[in-house]
Amino acid sequence: MLSEASGRIQSVAERRVVIQGVRLIDGTGRPPATNMRVVVEGGRFAAVSGDEGPVPPDAILIGGHGLTMLPGLIDAHVHLTGQRGEGPYDRYFRDPRAVRLFRAADDAREAMAMGYTTVRDCGLSSFGLELRQAIEHGVLYGPRIAASHHALSATGGSCDWPDLPHDFVRDSRLRGHIVDTPDEAIRAVRSNFREGATFTKVFVTTGNLATEQAWPPREVMSDAELDAIVTSTHAQNALCAAHCIGAAGVQRAVVAGVDTIEHGVVADRWECLDLMAERATILIPTLSIFYHLAGLTGEVSPREAVTERAKRIFDGQLKMIPRALQAGVPLAAGTDTGSRFGRGKNSLELELLCSAGVSPLQAIVAATSSAAAACGWADQVGSIEVGKLADFVLIDGDPLADIRVLQDPARIQSVFKAGPL
Structure with missing residues (x-):
């Protein structure tokens, strides 16, 4: 995983990543879901489920408890x-x-x-x-x-x-x-x-x-x-x-x-x-x-x-x-x-x-x-769905309760971007 100087911008192009226990707003308009597990493989979303399950030994585990996950x-x-x-x-x-x-x-x-x-x-x-x-x-x-x-x-x-x-x-x-x-x-x-x-x-x-x-x-x-x-x-x-x-x-x-x-x-x-x-x-x-x-x-x-x-x-x-x-x-x-x-x-x-x-x-x-x-990229980015590029943001807070949390740099915990479109 490559980490930028800011500490918030990261790449998920190479490694398997598991985000566990997160509140998920998937970008489709569906209501938020709690305690979700999202798996990223090869820079794309590989699984989205409510089952925490085992973490593969070669995966990077990100604890999402208390955080909200949004599409990039x-x-x-x-x-x-x-x-x-x-x-x-x-x-x-x-x-x-x-x-x-x-x-x-x-x-x-x-x-x-x-x-x-x-x-x-x-x-x-x-x-x-x-x-x-x-x-x-x-x-x-x-x-x-x-x-x-x-x-x-x-x-x-x-x-x-x-x-x-x-x-x-x-x-x-x-x-x-x-x-x-x-x-x-x-x-x-x-x-x-x-x-x-x-x-x-x-x-x-x-x-x-x-x-x-x-x-x-x-x-x-x-x-x-x-x-x-x-x-x-x-x-x-x-x-x-x-x-x-x-x-x-x-x-x-x-x-x-x-x-x-x-x-x-x-x-x-x-x-x-x-x-x-x-x-x-x-x-x-x-x-x-x-x-x-x-x-x-x-x-x-x-x-x-x-x-x-x-x-x-x-x-x-x-x-x-x-x-x-x-x-x-x-x-x-x-x-x-x-x-x-x-x-x-x-x-x-x-x-x-x-x-x-x-x-x-x-x-x-x-x-x-x-x-x-x-x-013109709706089939590749914009929502957290299996097969799409794994661009996502982890937020400390609930933007549905207060949309202004997205303007607070201290609330932007991590920004993840997959490889080129």
């Missing part, structure tokens, strides 16, 4: 950019690229130390693809990463940056691929997958709260471009994630066949939720980013206009989520943070979901099996 948690929307500034210069040019890469690696490791064995990196000058490859090759120890590589938008969308020359932003792919025809969109998708992407992230609407040219949100991508992106992504047997702020954008994206809606923000257009439920489109409401930008954590001091916008959106999201649950929309947990703020605070999202009326058990499902589905 999953943040379904992060940006591993290593950035720390706010404006274009501070974010992209102040620090050398290598410094930002090392920061992003540390940010990913920080998430893993808090129980997040998988993250889904949604691009915008992020290092998700590089980090994924380094982790797979054993150069770094960190979470498994679903990576979109370069996000896609049209000119004037979120991959553009109006404070900088357009030719430079487009040609350098500073924030992603800028595509303005179906052919350009198809080429960008294929290029991403050629370089190792595992899913596509597309900006159907604008909606950067801090950019005046992007607010109020508007649709900047044509139906033909969006259809080309979705079709070419599905041709790779991969999923397509759509950034949408506003009901019109949500509806167009769902009709086009995207697999996840990032943010949503449908205001009171509840018919969008019915359509999502009908198509089984996963909603990732990203409460954390709006909570941070509204100044409610004290980590950021955005301009007053951003604060007010974020507060309005956050309040609207709190109203939308119960409606989404009632309609039967699948819900996954994603923070939309990862570097500039929210480091190691991924489980704040679960507390915020509960404040919107989600039960603690539903919140855990949103951060496990539902988030795994958003990554």
Whole structure:
């Protein structure tokens, strides 16, 4: 067993491990079970039962009495950019690229130390693809990463940056691929997958709260471009994630066949939720980013206009989520943070979901099996079931009694991760 310096992050790729007497929340939505025995062999769950039984002599025994065992948690929307500034210069040019890469690696490791064995990196000058490859090759120890590589938008969308020359932003792919025809969109998708992407992230609407040219949100991508992106992504047997702020954008994206809606923000257009439920489109409401930008954590001091916008959106999201649950929309947990703020605070999202009326058990499902589905990895991770990769967390406490225990580093007893997906 390999133990990291933190003492909490460990690998179960090689040895047989038996966890005995643990309270089990398996990530499927089933009620918790007590005094459970879980056996790991070859980096996968080999048995889950209520029978303690004998421990093989070559096995590592972990006493789970008084602990809660969860699947490795999953943040379904992060940006591993290593950035720390706010404006274009501070974010992209102040620090050398290598410094930002090392920061992003540390940010990913920080998430893993808090129980997040998988993250889904949604691009915008992020290092998700590089980090994924380094982790797979054993150069770094960190979470498994679903990576979109370069996000896609049209000119004037979120991959553009109006404070900088357009030719430079487009040609350098500073924030992603800028595509303005179906052919350009198809080429960008294929290029991403050629370089190792595992899913596509597309900006159907604008909606950067801090950019005046992007607010109020508007649709900047044509139906033909969006259809080309979705079709070419599905041709790779991969999923397509759509950034949408506003009901019109949500509806167009769902009709086009995207697999996840990032943010949503449908205001009171509840018919969008019915359509999502009908198509089984996963909603990732990203409460954390709006909570941070509204100044409610004290980590950021955005301009007053951003604060007010974020507060309005956050309040609207709190109203939308119960409606989404009632309609039967699948819900996954994603923070939309990862570097500039929210480091190691991924489980704040679960507390915020509960404040919107989600039960603690539903919140855990949103951060496990539902988030795994958003990554396209539901058959491999996200629940403690025989045959799945043995990613799991041992917690000192009961998150069903108080979901906030998942935010306390002292309560995260151990984080275990199997080998690469």
